[in-house]
Amino acid sequence: MTASWCEGNEARILAGVKAYFIQESWWGHETPAEFTLQLIDCGDILEDPFAGLLLVEIDQHGSRKPAHVVPLIVGIEPVNAATDSHAPVICSVGDVAITDGMHDARVMHALRQAVHTNTALTLEHGELLLHRHASVQGDPGNGDALEIHTESTNILAIMGTEQFKIQRAVEWGDVIELTRIDALIQAGFARMPRLLGWIEYRRTHEERTLVGILSEHVPGSHTGWEQARNAASAFAKNPADTLVEEFESSIMAIATMTAQMHDAFLTTPTPYHKAVRASQEEVAGWAAVMLAGWDECRSIALRAGLDISEAMDRTVRALYEETAAMTDVGMLSHVHGDFHLGQTIWSESRGWNVVDFAGDPVLPLEVRNGVACPLRDVASFLRSLDYAVVGQLHERGNRVSAEQLDEWSDRLHRLFWTTYMQHVHARWALPRTDVHAELVFTAFQCEKACWQLSVELQDRPEWADVPYRFLQRLTRARDVLHQASVPELSRPESLE
Numbered sequence: 001m002t003a004s005w006c007e008g009n010e011a012r013i014l015a016g017v018k019a020y021f022i023q024e025s026w027w028g029h030e031t032p033a034e035f036t037l038q039l040i041d042c043g044d045i046l047e048d049p050f051a052g053l054l055l056v057e058i059d060q061h062g063s064r065k066p067a068h069v070v071p072l073i074v075g076i077e078p079v080n081a082a083t084d085s086h087a088p089v090i091c092s093v094g095d096v097a098i099t100d101g102m103h104d105a106r107v108m109h110a111l112r113q114a115v116h117t118n119t120a121l122t123l124e125h126g127e128l129l130l131h132r133h134a135s136v137q138g139d140p141g142n143g144d145a146l147e148i149h150t151e152s153t154n155i156l157a158i159m160g161t162e163q164f165k166i167q168r169a170v171e172w173g174d175v176i177e178l179t180r181i182d183a184l185i186q187a188g189f190a191r192m193p194r195l196l197g198w199i200e201y202r203r204t205h206e207e208r209t210l211v212g213i214l215s216e217h218v219p220g221s222h223t224g225w226e227q228a229r230n231a232a233s234a235f236a237k238n239p240a241d242t243l244v245e246e247f248e249s250s251i252m253a254i255a256t257m258t259a260q261m262h263d264a265f266l267t268t269p270t271p272y273h274k275a276v277r278a279s280q281e282e283v284a285g286w287a288a289v290m291l292a293g294w295d296e297c298r299s300i301a302l303r304a305g306l307d308i309s310e311a312m313d314r315t316v317r318a319l320y321e322e323t324a325a326m327t328d329v330g331m332l333s334h335v336h337g338d339f340h341l342g343q344t345i346w347s348e349s350r351g352w353n354v355v356d357f358a359g360d361p362v363l364p365l366e367v368r369n370g371v372a373c374p375l376r377d378v379a380s381f382l383r384s385l386d387y388a389v390v391g392q393l394h395e396r397g398n399r400v401s402a403e404q405l406d407e408w409s410d411r412l413h414r415l416f417w418t419t420y421m422q423h424v425h426a427r428w429a430l431p432r433t434d435v436h437a438e439l440v441f442t443a444f445q446c447e448k449a450c451w452q453l454s455v456e457l458q459d460r461p462e463w464a465d466v467p468y469r470f471l472q473r474l475t476r477a478r479d480v481l482h483q484a485s486v487p488e489l490s491r492p493e494s495l496e
């Protein structure tokens with residue numbers, strides 16, 4: 001698939017790719033109704049099996065999102081032979097069939113070999129690096145059968161003990177997942193699957209993007225989300241069930257791992273994004289965004305007929321105002337960026353591990369790429385925990401009340417928070433006192449819950465009660481506390 005062949009057939013290739021995207025609902029339910037494609041680059045990656053990369057830019061009409069780059073790993077075969085590979089045919093051009101190489105075991109195994117042997121390829125407009133991480137040594141072997149898992153944002157090709165995560169759509173400059181994993185490796189953090197290598201496309205220094213990551217596959221693992229849902233279901237039948245106790249131990253283990261991850265991010269020797277102290281203007285900016293989020297949430301809720309009491313309104317505003325008034329909220333560093341129960345995996349051999357450092361896909365790239373307060377990770381994790389536990393109230397056959405689920409969720413929150421605070425060594429990086437740390441983290445949680453309530457009321461009204469119940473609990477808890485004002489302490493010079 002030489003560049004000149006692609007250029008000669010560009011219109012036919014793009015029409016075929018577009019039809020394939022629509023037919024396969026390439027982005028799941030998010031496949032845009034109207035979009036145009038433009039070919040950025042194409043070229044051979046391998047000669048045998050014959051595989052290439054098609055890099056196209058997708059422009060979604062009417063979308064506020066910038067154009068995305070879609071890296072397509074394709075197999076190229078004579079039309080007659082293509083049916084043997086079992087990979088879906090994207091389109092045929094003359095007597096050549098372009099297949100979806102992600103579903104072709106031969107292509108994926110060969111790509112893996114190319115990563116292990118550090119292959120750099122010059123394409124028509126840029127360079128493709130299939131790179132092995134410096135720590136990997138020895139022969140990778142052949143791996144076993146290929147298994148494909150597809151998600152909306154990427155495809156996971158599993159080959160025995162290794163896996164490729166190939167992005168479905170990325171932006172120029174989007175290499176944050178690699179940067180963060182590398183930062184954690186440099187800091188000696190071991191609670192994640194081992195990075196083996198990556199595929200990167202570079203057109204210019206700024207125009208570079210991560211096509212995929214090759215890492216160790218942890219066999220027989222389950223996610224924290226699965227364990228939480230099983231535990232919530234067991235709790236609903238019998239709060240004394242052993243699964244409940246086991247899950248509480250898991251929460252402590254995950255909280256400890258979270259503290260270790262943040263310690264590593266705060267002390268990493270990586271040159272990217274050194275930790276910096278949050279300025280007061282920055283914090284005031286967060287509070288303004290939080291307040292705007294609350295105003296929007298409140299009006300959506302009122303329109304939906306939900307009772308937003310004066311006490312709730314007062315509580316949320318006071319929480320944000322107190323946060324804005326803080327003179328020191330600690331350091332901003334790399335963070336996980338999209339931390340929730342589904343990003344933690346447990347296996348017999350490794351215990352808890354954390355995965356997926358690509359950041360929150362709903363945030364713009366410059367935000368995902370930047371530094372943030374580590375307590376945002378804690379807040380977003382606890383929101384997912386609340387969904388797993390309180391979401392149980394939607395199931396049938398529960399023997400406990402919604403209030404008991406609320407109480408258990410609160411208990412798990414406290415367990416996570418106290419374990420995290422006990423284990424984080426870089427205490428200097430967090431707000432100065434425990435009271436201040438809790439205030440900031442509660443504000444982040446509240447912000448996330450408000451956003452969730454707005455989104456649920458619009459998209460899944462039956463789920464709105466989960467974030468709403470959280471806001472009610474927050475209102476009750478802070479009403480009790482509220483009269484005890486939070487002392488603002490300035491940081492002694494020696495700690496600067």
Ligand SMILES: Nc1ncnc2c1ncn2[C@@H]1O[C@H](COP(=O)(O)OP(=O)(O)O)[C@@H](O)[C@H]1O
Nearest residue numbers: 151153154193216217218221223342343355356
């Ligand atoms: N190294 C791994 N070993 C085993 N399972 C994994 C591994 N990495 C990811 N997974 C599983 O695949 C799911 C999706 O992977 P993830 O990296 O979180 O991508 P995304 O959420 O962006 O689709 C995870 O929730 C986890 O269940």
Ligand SMILES: [Mg+2]
Nearest residue numbers: 342343355356
């Ligand atoms: Mg994930």
